[in-house]
Amino acid sequence: MIQIFCLLFFVTVFADAATQRKIPSYEKYIKTYSDLAIQHQKKYKIPASITLAQGVLESGAGQSDLARRSNNHFGIKCHSDWRGGRVYHDDDLRGECFRKYKRVEDSYEDHSKFLKRSRYESLFRLKITDYKGWARGLQKCGYATDRAYANKLIKVIEDYELYRYDTGKVHNLTRKEKKNLKFPTVRYTIYRTYGLLYVYAKENDSFDQIAQNLDFPVKDLKKFNEVPEDFPLQRGDIVYLEKKKKKADKPNYDHVVQIGESMHSISQKYGIQIKSLYKINKKDKDYVPEEGDVLKLR
Structure with a gap:
């Protein structure tokens, strides 16, 4: 049955993320500080993807006035317990006090320690690869007042595939390596909703594992779901087995x-x-x- 659908629904649609416009300053920033973010993940258990995405957004990829004047890459304000250098910058209010650092590395260190406060304690119960949960948690815990903060972090992480730094997958496997991958046999129940066939991802699942177990071309599976290489799945995610539609079915308006x-x-x-x-x-x-x-x- 699955093999028939493979033939019927082969498409040439490219993944949206694969054609996403890349901002050179973002790419340069990520290349410069990715090793530092990975080091902090190992030391403080904060996803490297979250650290990098916050750094990109809060510092304008290192180009903001605040970042240039104070090496503050995470927009951390002084607060009553701060005893270090200070600069004043307009944010939610005029002339707010922000922390000043001698080096960018000091900003990264302070950011990691800042997130170790009790306010963010719940985040450390999440899996290190759950960047979506971390992004939501940061917004809910009040790291930023922007109502799109979590969604902005997730967009940067997905557009620039920063989730790969959380797992150590920072290089593509060769064809030979992929061919030799062996996944355990897993049984998937195939559902149909909105006229589309799909399965639910299981714990520690991947597109490669689903494709192998269903005898389905992994290339097609990723095209149908519009994802780039190594896109991570979380338990319960929908994985379509055919091309998605151009509009939702009624009554979803x-x-x-x-x-x-x-x-x-x-x-x-x-x-x-x-x-x-x-x-x-x-x-x-x-x-x-x-x-x-x-x-x-x-």
């Missing part, structure tokens, strides 16, 4: 954005192609959904 949702996760929820979701809502590829936004689905 719109969707209210929640904390931690990306255009990709919303498209997966309703079985819509990402490019169609952008088009229906007249949004460009730089748009980040904000908590409370209402998106049209058809």
